[in-house]
Amino acid sequence: MTTVLEVSGLTLDFRQDGRNLRVLDGVSFRVEAGRTLAIVGESGCGKSVTSLAVMGLLPGTARVGGAIRLGGRELTALSAEERRKLRGGEMAMIFQEPMTSLNPAFTAGEQVAEALRLHQGLDQGAAFAEAVRMLDRVRIPDAARRARQYPHQLSGGMRQRVMIAMALACRPRLLIADEPTTALDVTVQAQILSLLDEMKRETGTAVILVTHDLGVVADHADEVAVMYAGRIAEQAAAATLFASPEHPYTAGLLGAAPGEGARGERLASIEGTVPDLRNPPPGCRFAPRCPFAIVHCHNEAPPLAEVAPGHVSACWRAPLDGVLAAA
């Protein structure tokens, strides 16, 4: 397998009210060609800023540390102009709300064609013809006609298909999809996610799927990184993570999603709220909400350690079988 993206020790700091705010604190992961890594977590855990850091889309006030390598090339060393050239070409991103990422003044076809002109040097006519072909590939019915329509004339699902066509037009090595279906209805969500899977298989693009929805992760990810308060709590192959999580936060999160469980049975609820990043707890950031926390957890942050081959957890009490045996 070829590693497309390797992120190591990623940190992100903002100045806020004269104080330093550490939003990401040592995030590391890699994504292989043709595979999907899901980054999952609740609001404020840092999953979206991680993808913006990789894309180089953070505002100038953000200070990024650590390494981001795309196909062996260190992105943090590149100039703003060099990074701009990568976006839409070697790496592309789709967002939650396609209406705000599409330009209302241009037709769907023109917007897909623009990427092809800029990155592949096609002339206007060839680019538009290729754009229509891309729209057809993302299964927009009657693509030639739809290519001449403006975003407001398309449904939400259709707009997200246009975004996918735009993102994949130049065959990027890396595609980041940040909550790509959160604004869509569930039947349309299923269509879009299976389209993304199919496109990934065809093109061998590495995909980072940023989501809060564990169900989406279970169906569409190969690898999963669970984030909590700016750090990775646990990372493993998707099947492993769902069958035997080794971080208490992952277990709690899985129990909090109402699923097929018996009616009326209480959902697992993680007491309290996420920590304030202006004043994070000194030890493990989940410790204040963790039913398994011991004194050590409150004092020292646990490193991300291997509990099984390919399965890492940042928990002093992992592997959790020991905790259960003692209970």
Next chain:
Amino acid sequence: MSALLEAEGLVKRFPVRDALGRRAGAVHAVDGVSLSVAQGEVLGIVGESGCGKSTLGRLLLNLITPDAGTVRFSGDDLTRLSASALRARRRDMQLIFQDPFASLDPRMTVEQAVAEPLRLHRIVPRAQERDRVAELLSRVGLRPELARRWPHEFSGGQRQRIAIARALASQPKLIIGDEPVSALDVSVQAQVVNLLSDLIRDLGLTFVLISHDLGVVRHVADRVAVMYLGRIVEQGPAEDVLSAPKHPYTRALLAAVPGHGAKAPPIEGDVPSPIAPPPGCRFHTRCPFAVERCRTDQPALGDGLHRVACHLADSLPPPATRPDRLAGGERLRRLQSFFRAPGPLPGAPA
């Protein structure tokens, strides 16, 4: 069981105007919906955006007037009550909205927000107001000391608890929750779902839960009505509808819930425009089983405990099995048992 709430043939259309303000058709938001909710029952209304579920919720409370049909609440036809009689009735029925950031007045402290309905409906004498507010706040898992604070000092989950306390203040018989947990993060959502289940059980509330989230509905509802383009397509006991769905749309909806890796490809296309809904069965344009009759004849919902509006309901192949990839095993269940607190959780300080 007697029906506390009974709706008959509800129709609501919203006129659509063109750029010049001329009438250009109407959105058929709710188109002939009948349902009843028994005292103490939880009815889940599910469907995707634009199916009319929120409009139905407002019709049930008579917050908007139907174009046709009636709503009976403990025997009174709400559409025929005088304004003052309706106002008095309001005390018995409350609405909880999706967005707790928009539903609380930012210029009212928590105490003022919760006390307002107490005063409006003269629930307790002034002197007891403060005590009652404290009682309501602890009832929803918030520390009474937080009463003097302002809404902006609270997180989304805490604000939704405040909105629930406010809804409970007038001691309603019926609460309609319109996507009450949809804006919350999953761990917080679980806290609020647990709270709602406790309140429904302990106070014997009648609850109508409007939601697009089948997991949440499965968790709390006794009965479920599935809506598509303004009509109920399937209705019955929650377990029957969600485990043995009969309508092709309900099946598609369930198959699309992530985490179940449905083998069948998702249904194609988007929901048609409610301005010009298709003739016959409204789902026929996306239905994999549709036959000629479905394009012309509108199917009736039928009778019985488990009702379905589909010409082919009895001849469809059994629905595909749905693996639950989030279920985990015994070990995971044991880990999760440590997260299950026995009662409503105390609210963390803002």
